[in-house]
Amino acid sequence: xxxxxxxxxxxxxxxxxxxxxxxxxxxxxxxxxxxxxxxxxxxxxxxxxxxxxxxxxxxxxxxxxxxxxxxxxxxxxxxxxxxxxxxxxxxxxxxxxxxxxxxxxxxxxxxxxxxxxxxxxxxxxxxxxxxxxxxxxxxxxxxxxxxxxxxxxxxxxxxxxxxxxxxxxxxxxxxxxxxxxxxxxxxxxxxxxxxxxxxxxxxxxxxxxxxxxxxxxxxxxxxxxxxxxxxxxxxxxxxxxxxxxxxxxxxxxxxxxxxxxxxxxxxxxxxxxxxxxxxxxxxxxxxxxxxxxxxxxxxxxxxxxxxxxxxxxxxxxxxxxxxxxxxxxxxxxxxxxxxxxxxxxxxxxxxxxxxxxxxxxxxxxxxxxxxxxxxxxxxxxxxxxxxxxxxxxxxxxxxxxxxxxxxxxxxxxxxxxxxxxxxxxxxxxxxxxxxxxxxxxxxxxxxxxxxxxxxxxxxxxxxxxxxxxxxxxxxxxxxxxxxxxxxxxxxxxxxxxxxxxxxxxxxxxxx
RNA sequence: GGUCCUGUGGCCGAGUGGCUAGGCAGAGCUCUGCAAAAGCUCGUACAGCGGUUCGAAUCCGCUCGGGACCUCCA
Numbered sequence: 227x228x229x230x231x232x233x234x235x236x237x238x239x240x241x242x243x244x245x246x247x248x249x250x251x252x253x254x255x256x257x258x259x260x261x262x263x264x265x266x267x268x269x270x271x272x273x274x275x276x277x278x279x280x281x282x283x284x285x286x287x288x289x290x291x292x293x294x295x296x297x298x299x300x301x302x303x304x305x306x307x308x309x310x311x312x313x314x315x316x317x318x319x320x321x322x323x324x325x326x327x328x329x330x331x332x333x334x335x336x337x338x339x340x341x342x343x344x345x346x347x348x349x350x351x352x353x354x355x356x357x358x359x360x361x362x363x364x365x366x367x368x369x370x371x372x373x374x375x376x377x378x379x380x381x382x383x384x385x386x387x388x389x390x391x392x393x394x395x396x397x398x399x400x401x402x403x404x405x406x407x408x409x410x411x412x413x414x415x416x417x418x419x420x421x422x423x424x425x426x427x428x429x430x431x432x433x434x435x436x437x438x439x440x441x442x443x444x445x446x447x448x449x450x451x452x453x454x455x456x457x458x459x460x461x462x463x464x465x466x467x468x469x470x471x472x473x474x475x476x477x478x479x480x481x482x483x484x485x486x487x488x489x490x491x492x493x494x495x496x497x498x499x500x501x502x503x504x505x506x507x508x509x510x511x512x513x514x515x516x517x518x519x520x521x522x523x524x525x526x527x528x529x530x531x532x533x534x535x536x537x538x539x540x541x542x543x544x545x546x547x548x549x550x551x552x553x554x555x556x557x558x559x560x561x562x563x564x565x566x567x568x569x570x571x572x573x574x575x576x577x578x579x580x581x582x583x584x585x586x587x588x589x590x591x592x593x594x595x596x597x598x599x600x601x602x603x604x605x606x607x608x609x610x611x612x613x614x615x616x617x618x619x620x621x622x623x624x625x626x627x628x629x630x631x632x633x634x635x636x637x638x639x640x641x642x643x644x645x646x647x648x649x650x651x652x653x654x655x656x657x658x659x660x661x662x663x664x665x666x667x668x669x670x671x672x673x674x675x676x677x678x679x680x681x682x683x684x685x686x687x688x689x690x691x692x693x694x695x696x697x698x699x700x701x702x703x704x705x706x707x708x709x710x711x712x713x714x715x716x717x718x719x720x721x722x723x724x725x726x727x728x729x730x731x732x733x734x735x736x737x
Numbered sequence: 738g739g740u741c742c743u744g745u746g747g748c749c750g751a752g753u754g755g756c757u758a759g760g761c762a763g764a765g766c767u768c769u770g771c772a773a774a775a776g777c778u779c780g781u782a783c784a785g786c787g788g789u790u791c792g793a794a795u796c797c798g799c800u801c802g803g804g805a806c807c808u809c810c811a
Contacts, residue, residue, distance in 0.1 A: 257811075266811090272811035400739095449809085469811095472806080472811080473809095473810055473811065476806065476807070503804090504811085508804065510804075511811095513809095544749090547749075548750060548751085553742090554749090555749075557748080562762095563750095563760060563761030563762080565761095566760080566762095567759090567761065568760095624751090632760095635760080638759090640758095643776080646774085649774095649775075650768090650776075652776060702770085714772085714773090724774095726772080726773075726774085727769085737773095737774085
């Protein structure tokens with residue numbers, strides 16, 4: 227609210243100033259996973275985009291209701307009637323109840339997101355929990371002449387929808403005639419009036435595991451319908467933001483627009499946002515191409531594509547280093563670079579959090595705070611203070627510019643420079659003034675932890691480490707260098723390193 | 738085939754009609770028991786060819802390369 231946020235709206239194909247329907251409230255819906263398998267790293271990128279948006283909107287004063295669904299109805303693998311539903315297929319394969327499959331992969335999804343420090347959405351509704359709403363929606367569309375029954379299935383009537391003055395294809399930029407000529411369905415074999423009509427209710431074969439009673443016989447809801455019903459129920463007939471991966475633009479989101487418009491008489495979404503794909507060697511990461519890997523495999527480093535393990539926060543940082551609308555290419559070299567950069571950032575975070583402002587007169591004498599500084603007189607370095615203010619402002623401008631986290635992170639590194647200088651007494655807090663120092667500390671911590679969701683990853687106990695450091699100092703003072711080296715090895719074994727400087731000895735994350 | 742996106746230095750990745758992105762890697766200096774870290778300095782860019790312009794890597798055209806969607810996919 228207190229920041230002019232601009233977002234790229236896929237519907238209008240341009241950046242627009244974000245103005246919610248009824249500030250300070252914001253309604254945001256994001257298509258969640260179909261829980262028939264483990265989420266892979268590519269899936270995670272989309273959710274990270276909207277986690278970042280959720281955090282930023284909240285930070286700038288909006289009250290956000292963030293709805294992210296769980297698709298727990300199996301949808302068809304293929305387009306034809308003989309297609310198997312994905313959850314049902316897994317259930318048969320593993321000899322489990324479909325709901326066991328759903329539970330297992332929902333748990334996995336939640337666990338992965340928690341490891342990556344995602345905030346939980348306000349509501350996480352399931353498709354099976356909204357069957358009544360979906361059946362009502364189908365009835366409603368039939369009543370309005372926008373859908374028709376055929377052999378126990380119900381299809382959305384695109385020709386009628388367009389005849390009513392709508393434009394099916396406006397989100398994805400598709401032209402109906404072109405779609406028609408490209409369709410692979412054979413004439414005469416379909417239950418549909420128009421090959422482009424999509425199912426909103428699907429007749430189920432007896433062996434189909436997940437099926438429910440309906441006015442059109444036993445069946446299950448069409449894939450696109452759940453999002454329309456759940457977003458309408460929790461966010462209203464029209465709401466602010468709808469997000470998802472690029473690959474959902476067509477047909478899924480196009481269908482949502484058609485259904486929402488058909489049922490509620492209004493365009494359901496004001497800002498459509500789509501995040502781009504994670505690629506591997508330039509190709510989209512996907513299960514069918516076999517180039518995907520699981521977050522778990524990334525964290526453990528046990529996948530042929532991975533040269534080593536990368537921590538959850540390294541992965542988060544890596545993905546935030548690019549803007550969400552660009553494709554991001556995965557590579558070990560890039561991940562290694564991110565790992566080092568992330569650790570540098572965390573060392574800065576650790577330093578600044580432990581540091582308090584010291585007025586000039588105290589800094590002069592130095593003794594009582596354990597600093598041996600002999601700064602004769604400290605005056606405020608206006609140039610540095612101005613630079614800090616500029617970086618803070620640039621951070622906000624970057625975030626306001628369609629969530630440009632890449633540029634935002636660059637500002638963090640500008641600030642990090644001053645933190646490191648403070649740490650080494652190349653700069654004393656007093657030279658930034660209380661205001662300048664306070665701004666540096668507050669913003670660096672807020673940006674890193676709250677907005678980007680980057681946290682320190684550490685298991686070792688602080689007290690143990692500080693005890694070890696005391697020993698280190700003692701051995702060093704008595705020049706017992708072999709023991710000094712032993713302590714260094716102890717830290718090294720935990721991916722930590724001792725920083726032994728003129729004025730200070732401390733530990734840090736090994737970079 | 739149709740629709741659309743994209744091509745930045747060793748690697749990843751921003752951005753813009755003229756002003757240092759940033760990170761990783763590399764070189765030098767300072768500091769240091771040895772290291773490490775940090776700070777400072779430095780190098781190598783905008784696929785190719787035309788055009789518009791006082792000026793383009795940034796706009797336009799063409800060529801070549803890569804990709805996405807059109808089928809479930811974040």
